Amino acid sequence: MPPGARSHDDIEALAATGDREAWAALVARHDRRVVVTLLARGLPLDRARDVAQETWARLWEQHRGGKLERLELPGLAVRQAAFLATDEARRSTRIARDTEASTDATEEVADAAAGPDERLATREGLARALAELGRMPPRAREVFVAVYERPEASHAETAQRLGLSVQRLRQTLCEVRTRLRAAMESDDG
Amino acid sequence: MADPTNDTTHGEHPDDGAFEAFVIGALEGDAATYFEAHLPGCAACAARLRAEAALEVSLHEVHALASSAPAALALVPPAAAPLAPALSAPRARHTRRIIVLAAAALAIAATVALVAGRTPDPTPPPVVATPRPPPIAPVMCEVLLEQAACIEAAHRRGLVVAYPPGAGAPSFGGSPTRGPSSSPFPLASRKEDP
Numbered sequence: 001m002p003p004g005a006r007s008h009d010d011i012e013a014l015a016a017t018g019d020r021e022a023w024a025a026l027v028a029r030h031d032r033r034v035v036v037t038l039l040a041r042g043l044p045l046d047r048a049r050d051v052a053q054e055t056w057a058r059l060w061e062q063h064r065g066g067k068l069e070r071l072e073l074p075g076l077a078v079r080q081a082a083f084l085a086t087d088e089a090r091r092s093t094r095i096a097r098d099t100e101a102s103t104d105a106t107e108e109v110a111d112a113a114a115g116p117d118e119r120l121a122t123r124e125g126l127a128r129a130l131a132e133l134g135r136m137p138p139r140a141r142e143v144f145v146a147v148y149e150r151p152e153a154s155h156a157e158t159a160q161r162l163g164l165s166v167q168r169l170r171q172t173l174c175e176v177r178t179r180l181r182a183a184m185e186s187d188d189g
Numbered sequence: 190m191a192d193p194t195n196d197t198t199h200g201e202h203p204d205d206g207a208f209e210a211f212v213i214g215a216l217e218g219d220a221a222t223y224f225e226a227h228l229p230g231c232a233a234c235a236a237r238l239r240a241e242a243a244l245e246v247s248l249h250e251v252h253a254l255a256s257s258a259p260a261a262l263a264l265v266p267p268a269a270a271p272l273a274p275a276l277s278a279p280r281a282r283h284t285r286r287i288i289v290l291a292a293a294a295l296a297i298a299a300t301v302a303l304v305a306g307r308t309p310d311p312t313p314p315p316v317v318a319t320p321r322p323p324p325i326a327p328v329m330c331e332v333l334l335e336q337a338a339c340i341e342a343a344h345r346r347g348l349v350v351a352y353p354p355g356a357g358a359p360s361f362g363g364s365p366t367r368g369p370s371s372s373p374f375p376l377a378s379r380k381e382d383p
Binding site: 184 | 210225
């Protein structure tokens with residue numbers, strides 16, 4: 001059975017045994033989360049993709065070498081990607097300082113070393129988003145929870161689980177995101 | 190200096206919805222191809238994508254908060270006193286914050302009920318209001334090299350750090366330039382770690 005036809009749990013179990021095809025399927029499911037995290041840290045898309053690829057390559061080597069007890073994805077990949085981005089930023093900054101030259105590319109990656117992104121919501125913003133979530137219709141909350149509970153699942157899988165069409169799921173998800181975005185960006189003075 | 194928002198040297202900017210669609214994994218086919226071809230040469234669109242990605246990361250935090258609802262519920266006062274006109278500005282801000290947090294508690298209750306597949310009890314037992322800290326969004330500052338900046342930024346945002354310095358900080362082997370055998374993983378799950 002090809003990895004694409006298996007359940008996520010089956011793919012994880014197979015990847016844990018070192019199956020390369022299953023590993024590729026696992027990467028395909030989690031890669032977007034890693035790339036989005038790197039984008040949020042300020043990396044341009046092409047660099048985010050490169051760092052994500054390097055992340056998976058390193059995790060595979062560690063996994064094959066038996067150094068990972070559990071494949072805690074996507075958390076392990078997100079942390080590894082953040083480390084690589086930070087390291088790259090520091091090296092670029094050091095090179096720029098040594099050569100007394102500052103390029104746009106250097107500034108881009110240096111910006112990615114800032115730790116928790118300052119553009120992320122504040123504690124109050126998160127509380128407002130939670131309150132807004134509570135005011136939404138049950139179906140909308142259900143879509144939000146289903147999508148973010150298993151972000152590795154495809155929209156087709158999630159839609160099927162909820163008994164919705166993919167189009168309806170995405171439409172609802174975008175409506176929920178719009179409201180939560182507005183809640184987080186609003187000012188409570 | 191040219192306004193980057195008017196930079197169309199790489200073609201028309203993608204539709205507004207393309208940024209969100211890209212981040213949630215719903216951008217496909219020609220639209221995705223165009224989006225990715227346009228992005229490298231357009232600073233304005235790169236900034237929009239970055240903002241959209243930051244929102245997505247924040248929404249994962251919102252979901253994490255909702256998932257930790259039982260603990261958060263116990264920490265939140267159930268209701269706030271009406272905002273008196275004579276309140277001083279700091280007091281008014283504090284009261285408004287409590288209102289927001291109380292509303293968040295209700296949202297959490299509804300979300301927990303949803304996650305658990307239950308209908309919320311129409312007459313929930315009253316919760317005793319006690320002066321306890323509000324719900325927190327823990328931040329995982331596990332990467333040792335960036336831990337200080339991580340903790341500082343988390344404090345600025347009013348968040349709690351799950352891994353304070355020296356406590357639970359995972360070890361790693363060195364610089365990522367050394368190759369796979371000495372990969373600097375923040376190896377929370379390495380076998381040799383306790």
